[in-house]
Amino acid sequence: MVAVSQPNHRVARNFANIYTPPRMAGNFAGKHVVTVEQFDRADLERLFAATFRIRERVRRNDLTLLDIAAGRVMATLFFEASTRTDMSFQAAMLRLGGEVIATSGGVQFSSVYKGENLADTVRAVGCYADVVVLRHPDVGSSFEAAYYLDRLGQQLGRTPVVISGGDGIGEHPSQALLDLFTIIDSKNDLTGKQVTMVGDLRNGRTVHSLSKLLARYDGAGVTLNFVSPDALRMPDYILDDLAAKGITVRETDNLYDVIGSSDVIYWTRIQEERFADRADYEAIADRFIMTPDVMEHAKADAILMHPLPRKHEMGTQDDHDILDADPRSIYFRQMENGMFVRMVLLALTLGATDL
Ligand code: NCD
Numbered sequence: 001m002v003a004v005s006q007p008n009h010r011v012a013r014n015f016a017n018i019y020t021p022p023r024m025a026g027n028f029a030g031k032h033v034v035t036v037e038q039f040d041r042a043d044l045e046r047l048f049a050a051t052f053r054i055r056e057r058v059r060r061n062d063l064t065l066l067d068i069a070a071g072r073v074m075a076t077l078f079f080e081a082s083t084r085t086d087m088s089f090q091a092a093m094l095r096l097g098g099e100v101i102a103t104s105g106g107v108q109f110s111s112v113y114k115g116e117n118l119a120d121t122v123r124a125v126g127c128y129a130d131v132v133v134l135r136h137p138d139v140g141s142s143f144e145a146a147y148y149l150d151r152l153g154q155q156l157g158r159t160p161v162v163i164s165g166g167d168g169i170g171e172h173p174s175q176a177l178l179d180l181f182t183i184i185d186s187k188n189d190l191t192g193k194q195v196t197m198v199g200d201l202r203n204g205r206t207v208h209s210l211s212k213l214l215a216r217y218d219g220a221g222v223t224l225n226f227v228s229p230d231a232l233r234m235p236d237y238i239l240d241d242l243a244a245k246g247i248t249v250r251e252t253d254n255l256y257d258v259i260g261s262s263d264v265i266y267w268t269r270i271q272e273e274r275f276a277d278r279a280d281y282e283a284i285a286d287r288f289i290m291t292p293d294v295m296e297h298a299k300a301d302a303i304l305m306h307p308l309p310r311k312h313e314m315g316t317q318d319d320h321d322i323l324d325a326d327p328r329s330i331y332f333r334q335m336e337n338g339m340f341v342r343m344v345l346l347a348l349t350l351g352a353t354d355l
Pocket of ligand 1: 084206307
């Protein structure tokens with residue numbers, strides 16, 4: 001959180017047990033987006049095909065895009081800091097011709113800070129908007145929002161959709177969708193590829209969602225390499241899911257075991273804000289630092305990704321400048337792709353059919 005105190009409530013119930021998100025199963029219209037588990041392989045292929053088309057339309061300044069969400073309203077509700085997710089969703093909605101609302105002055109001026117719970121705040125926002133983008137520090141908060149928006153829908157006769165912008169250390173579905181789109185955009189195909197995720201795999205929600213999505217590519221011979229200090233390993237529930245799907249997983253705390261064979265190197269920030277004890281953070285904060293020297297060990301056609309923001313885990317600003325000039329560094333394209341993927345997600349959940 002930046003300059004905002006934590007909301008004075010926590011999720012009291014485990015909404016993952018109370019609310020089951022619908023599968024997309026070829027039809028995104030009116031469906032909340034709270035976990036990547038809602039998407040099967042065909043849904044991903046549909047979403048990515050539409051993203052290629054929408055990217056091309058944005059690039060040629062096709063103003064008929066503005067008809068897609070004309071008259072529709074998206075509300076943003078961000079209880080954690082964000083630049084990319086917040087602004088790319090806003091830009092996506094504006095480029096589709098929709099409108100965007102948020103509490104004036106930011107969520108610190110929402111009634112949550114008078115003690116209102118999330119269930120009520122999200123329903124208030126749902127009264128005004130067609131789609132709510134929620135980022136919240138509690139795991140499962142987007143499930144809670146979906147549950148209460150469905151209940152609100154019974155009263156209003158229309159159900160606003162929630163799209164998760166990240167729920168604590170849980171998931172970040174739209175980020176994983178844009179990450180996977182970027183991998184496919186760069187590599188065409190995942191067959192036989194090695195995807196290496198490095199850093200805070202315990203607390204990083206982007207790597208949780210991306211791993212679950214890559215599990216959809218069983219049969220493609222994808223190998224996942226997880227590189228982290230022991231204390232920041234990928235959670236067991238995700239490792240179990242990958243094992244059940246037959247995906248090859250290698251865990252190591254030595255980057256040099258895998259960097260030379262990696263096709264995709266996905267670097268992450270140590271999630272400082274998730275550590276209860278500062279000493280625990282400091283003990284591992286400098287463990288994995290990507291620098292131009294480290295990148296020399298990577299394949300000539302590898303791609304280097306990062307969800308950003310980046311800090312010292314990508315070295316100094318001079319290191320950033322050198323890394324950014326390396327054609328293998330694609331994190332700014334990844335970022336731009338985020339807007340295109342979110343345009344498609346918004347358009348499809350709002351009911352567009354001809355993307
Ligand atoms: C990530 C997040 O918020 O989980 N950022 C993002 O959405 N692009 C990664 C991070 O904060 O490290």
